[in-house]
Amino acid sequence: MDDDARHEPLRGIKRLSLGALSGLLAGYAAIAVAELVSAAVRPESGPVIAVGGAAIDRTPPAVKDWAIRQFGTNDKLVLQLGILAVLTALALVLGMLATRWRLVGSLGVLAFGVVGALAATGRPDSSGVSDALPSVVGAVAGACLLYWLVGRLGRTGRAAHGPRTTNTGGTGVVEGDARADGGATSAHPEDGLGDSGWDRRGFILAATAAAAASTGAGLAGRALNGSQGQSAVASRKDVVLPAPSSKAAPVPKGAALRIKDISPFMTPNGDFYRVDTALVVPKVDATSWRLRIHGKGVARERTLSFDDLLKMPLIERNITLTCVSNEVGGPYVGNARWIGVRLADLLRECGVQPPSKGGPADQLVARSVDGMTIGSPVDDVMDGRDAMLAVGMNGQPLPFEHGFPVRMLVPGLYGYVSACKWIQDIELTTFDAYDPYWVKRDWAQRAPIKTQSRIDTPKPFARPKSGAVMVGGVAWAQHRGIDKVEVRVDDGPWEEARLAAEDTRDTWRQWSYAWDAPKGGHTLTVRATDRTGETQTEKRAPTIPDGASGWHSVVVTVD
Numbered sequence: 001m002d003d004d005a006r007h008e009p010l011r012g013i014k015r016l017s018l019g020a021l022s023g024l025l026a027g028y029a030a031i032a033v034a035e036l037v038s039a040a041v042r043p044e045s046g047p048v049i050a051v052g053g054a055a056i057d058r059t060p061p062a063v064k065d066w067a068i069r070q071f072g073t074n075d076k077l078v079l080q081l082g083i084l085a086v087l088t089a090l091a092l093v094l095g096m097l098a099t100r101w102r103l104v105g106s107l108g109v110l111a112f113g114v115v116g117a118l119a120a121t122g123r124p125d126s127s128g129v130s131d132a133l134p135s136v137v138g139a140v141a142g143a144c145l146l147y148w149l150v151g152r153l154g155r156t157g158r159a160a161h162g163p164r165t166t167n168t169g170g171t172g173v174v175e176g177d178a179r180a181d182g183g184a185t186s187a188h189p190e191d192g193l194g195d196s197g198w199d200r201r202g203f204i205l206a207a208t209a210a211a212a213a214s215t216g217a218g219l220a221g222r223a224l225n226g227s228q229g230q231s232a233v234a235s236r237k238d239v240v241l242p243a244p245s246s247k248a249a250p251v252p253k254g255a256a257l258r259i260k261d262i263s264p265f266m267t268p269n270g271d272f273y274r275v276d277t278a279l280v281v282p283k284v285d286a287t288s289w290r291l292r293i294h295g296k297g298v299a300r301e302r303t304l305s306f307d308d309l310l311k312m313p314l315i316e317r318n319i320t321l322t323c324v325s326n327e328v329g330g331p332y333v334g335n336a337r338w339i340g341v342r343l344a345d346l347l348r349e350c351g352v353q354p355p356s357k358g359g360p361a362d363q364l365v366a367r368s369v370d371g372m373t374i375g376s377p378v379d380d381v382m383d384g385r386d387a388m389l390a391v392g393m394n395g396q397p398l399p400f401e402h403g404f405p406v407r408m409l410v411p412g413l414y415g416y417v418s419a420c421k422w423i424q425d426i427e428l429t430t431f432d433a434y435d436p437y438w439v440k441r442d443w444a445q446r447a448p449i450k451t452q453s454r455i456d457t458p459k460p461f462a463r464p465k466s467g468a469v470m471v472g473g474v475a476w477a478q479h480r481g482i483d484k485v486e487v488r489v490d491d492g493p494w495e496e497a498r499l500a501a502e503d504t505r506d507t508w509r510q511w512s513y514a515w516d517a518p519k520g521g522h523t524l525t526v527r528a529t530d531r532t533g534e535t536q537t538e539k540r541a542p543t544i545p546d547g548a549s550g551w552h553s554v555v556v557t558v559d
């Protein structure tokens with residue numbers, strides 16, 4: 001029955017390993033408890049999400065672009081895994097430290113709680129100090145657990161003293177622990193104190209119970225956080241999109257070329273690129289959703305419900321959306337059929353005048369439920385183009401990822417200055433008075449989409465057979481329209497590509513070029529000319545501050 005007795009104090013590797021395990025369990029408990037508490041506060045207030053969000057808010061554009069390039073739409077998963085990896089490493093280290101300085105380990109855990117709390121309350125969507133709760137409560141739970149678990153290991157003098165045989169036996173763990181910690185701040189923590197033995201049974205019991213309780217808390221938190229989205233999911237299922245009063249003109253037959261591997265003219269919702277700062281996709285219940293329109297020069301402030309919007313005349317339009325972070329040849333562009341309320345009409349009902357007609361506000365700032373702010377020129381929104389508050393995408397209510405229940409769209413402007421998802425507020429203001437989220441991070445205040453063209457096929461480093469090779473892709477210059485696309489092989493002359501029929505000047509155009517490919521290595525380059533007569537510039541520009549420029553080329557080897 002040796003198991004029931006106290007053992008020699010633990011030392012060396014075994015002590016460190018069990019300390020590390022204690023740290024790991026404490027970290028796990030902290031995250032799990034925080035998850036449970038976040039269900040009572042807000043799902044976004046959990047420490048991992050909050051720290052991830054804070055990291056996104058602070059990531060320099062160059063690093064953000066790099067992350068998007070490396071990981072694409074998985075960038076957020078990679079970020080969260082990275083945070084978990086760092087937390088794991090820190091938990092291991094704190095656990096090992098705690099075997100020597102018990103209180104220091106626990107204080108370390110609490111310090112991470114403070115970091116999580118600061119991150120959560122500092123996010124643009126923070127709803128105040130309550131967002132600190134999950135991190136704080138989780139950290140306290142983790143700190144207590146670490147303190148308790150490491151206490152089971154028994155305390156030991158410095159290794160130089162050699163093993164001691166005095167055993168405190170049954171004199172009470174709490175008393176012995178208190179003394180050990182009292183000494184934690186002195187230079188020789190345990191000098192003059194006897195060693196206490198290690199409580200193997202207590203450790204195993206406590207560790208097992210903590211692991212089980214944490215798993216329970218974590219799963220309960222997950223389930224509760226998930227169920228909060230259920231009313232939103234139900235409200236989306238209930239949406240019946242009314243027939244638009246102004247239908248999109250039918251897409252001309254020749255708009256879609258029959259070429260293998262070319263981007264389809266309409267991008268299906270499931271394939272549509274997604275770019276946003278949300279680690280948790282906001283789940284907004286359409287029945288309680290409201291949009292407020294207010295600010296400078298708004299004579300009649302309004303607050304609209306989703307039903308109010310659906311009762312208004314709806315327009316249906318095909319619009320190609322592009323992200324400013326799209327590199328030359330990149331994937332962040334897509335074309336969809338949107339249904340929504342014409343934004344200019346709504347603004348006029350509120351008494352808004354564009355600055356070109358004497359209105360006092362030149363910037364419209366859209367604010368989302370997750371605290372994103374996106375500023376668009378009022379003149380662009382009201383100049384007759386089909387700027388809209390969209391409720392439908394390709395015949396369906398907006399997918400949650402793309403802004404359900406309502407998002408904004410302004411043809412011709414990059415998404416970060418026009419396409420606010422999960423919108424809940426529109427404020428009329430000036431460019432001088434307010435910098436929205438991305439402008440605060442050095443992106444341009446105004447950003448019309450640059451003329452671009454992309455080779456979809458052949459792919460880079462493809463090995464087509466010599467002879468007839470079909471080169472194809474898409475070109476876009478939203479709200480100006482594409483007039484011409486040219487292809488160049490190596491340093492040869494520019495040859496005009498065949499353009500698919502134009503749908504509207506707000507949509508991209510497919511193009512193709514029948515190439516009689518000779519054997520060998522070749523570089524294919526494409527460039528487009530928009531309807532203002534301007535040809536896409538060869539000059540390379542980075543994505544920041546207002547969009548990449550340059551020509552897309554693809555290197556292939558013809559066999």
Ligand SMILES: Nc1nc2c(c(=O)[nH]1)N[C@H]1C(S)=C(S)[C@@H](COP(=O)(O)O)O[C@H]1N2
Nearest residue numbers: 273274275276277323368372415416419421
């Ligand atoms: N709430 C919110 N809206 C947002 C963003 C965001 O981060 N948060 N990103 C914008 C950017 S940069 C782009 S390019 C478009 C992308 O829209 P999509 O994800 O539907 O393709 O959404 C815009 N709207």
Ligand SMILES: [Mo]
Nearest residue numbers: 323324415416
């Ligand atoms: Mo974007």
